Amino acid sequence: MSRAAGAVINLAALRHNLQQARQLAPHTRIMAVVKANAYGHGIAPVAQALHETDAFAVACLEEALAIRHAGLAHPIVLLEGVFSEAELNEAAHNGCEVVVHDARQLALVEAARLQHAVSVWLKVDTGMNRLGFPPAQTRLLWQRLTVARAVRGPVRLMTHLACADDSTNPRTRTQLQLFATATAGIQTERSIANSAGILAWPDSHADWVRPGILLYGVSPFVGQTGAEENLIPAMTMTTELIAVKSLKKGDAVGYGGAWVAPEDMPLGIAAIGYGDGYPRHAPNGTPVLVDGMRVPLVGRVSMDMISVDLRALPGAQVGDRVVLWGPDLPVEEIARAAGTIPYELLCGITQRVKFSVVDANNATAAAMRSVGQ
Ligand SMILES: Cc1ncc(COP(=O)(O)O)c(C=O)c1O
Known part of the structure; x- marks a missing residue:
């Protein structure tokens, strides 16, 4: 694949x-x-x-x-x-x-x-x-x-x-x-x-x-999103879960073991990293959508992968859709979490990310999102 x-x-x-x-x-x-x-x-x-x-x-x-x-x-x-x-x-x-x-x-x-x-x-x-x-x-x-x-x-x-x-x-x-x-x-x-x-x-x-x-x-304004100005984000950054693991309490996640599981729990690994333009400085707790549900990023962002806490989504599986930013998860929020501005995140997507276009008005876009397309 x-x-x-x-x-x-x-x-x-x-x-x-x-x-x-x-x-x-x-x-x-x-x-x-x-x-x-x-x-x-x-x-x-x-x-x-x-x-x-x-x-x-x-x-x-x-x-x-x-x-x-x-x-x-x-x-x-x-x-x-x-x-x-x-x-x-x-x-x-x-x-x-x-x-x-x-x-x-x-x-x-x-x-x-x-x-x-x-x-x-x-x-x-x-x-x-x-x-x-x-x-x-x-x-x-x-x-x-x-x-x-x-x-x-x-x-x-x-x-x-x-x-x-x-x-x-x-x-x-x-x-x-x-x-x-x-x-x-x-x-x-x-x-x-x-x-x-x-x-x-x-x-x-x-x-x-x-x-x-x-x-x-x-939005160009710190602390605001495009939706508040009746704008529609044009980009949705997506990937998939490529692994789901069961952690034991005390297991350390990723480089430097920078995050430790507070209890037995499921962990998702998504195929996105700073090699794709996802910000390396995104901290623990940065929101990620898995199957449309917000879950927190945990551990350090690596070149090709991030880890997410799946305690709120125990049924998540390999292949599930992951959204890093888009209409349902403002890039402004991710930029703020990572200590940067949305301009930098948008401009920083790297060549290996596959670009595609859709031409979807509001209703169609919302429907697409709800069926996880
Ligand atoms: C001279 C000039 N005009 C307009 C713009 C557009 O700015 P913004 O993206 O904040 O609307 C830029 C962007 O940096 C610029 O350099």
Whole structure:
């Protein structure tokens, strides 16, 4: 039998979440962020499922080309821009729009002689201190880019929020004010909001929003789940029990014997581990679904396997379905238990995990889950 670890991607959930983004930001256009292999979900099927978006955003040219190979002709924004004239040429040739975030990229674009002119987003650093120019330079740089021969106008403006996932943090208000002042009077489109901005900061919606994590049905806010925002998780991470053992009281489980059976009890071994992207630091008690019932993980996560306490499910058998996260077990909860963020878990699934897609609306998905498909 081949390895059971799999990630099932629900295309209907992706479409639903895009629809949610539209309802939350009804007066803006949407740039669906599908970088990092669509947050680990698979860039081609995700981009196809999200074809009703207005544009896509990715980190680099290779990711943009994967979208083109999937047959989509949407505008694609390269969020980190390009790093050579050859790359700029290829980006322009493939209908990509480039972010210009530093002096090197500015010089590249100003000097370029391109066959196809390129659309440009000027990135302003309003406090993230990652990419972008100081706000005070915005007007001058916008004018320079606007007259650059390689640029197809209009030059648009972008910034990124550092703390939007904390609705009480005053830095977001400061960033919004800085951006408003720096760009005042410039006649062009603007983009500010990531998922947290869309959900918590209506003032950040501007002309284009850039949802990432919410499209995958996951909340950007610590302590919340996507379901609370009427989102549907798009990924279900599954495997099977490959062994069921009877422990005696005092038996130690796994590497380091880090967990000891408090009584005679059944233990399940599931085929998933850090070699698949399950977090190695998930502690004792991290919830796992076996046949739809929550049971606690016990002992250390190893490369290929985890152990679960089956006292609540004494009838569990080899082959029973195990869910690590999905609509019935929020990835946010697993991330919190493991001391990380859901973004990292979703992006961290490894190549040996088998990906499949379903296209199941809510009712069908719920029915599928209840029959353990
Ligand atoms: C520039 C930029 N915009 C938007 C996003 C989407 O963010 P989120 O997934 O939190 O919605 C990202 C993701 O990191 C980003 O780097």
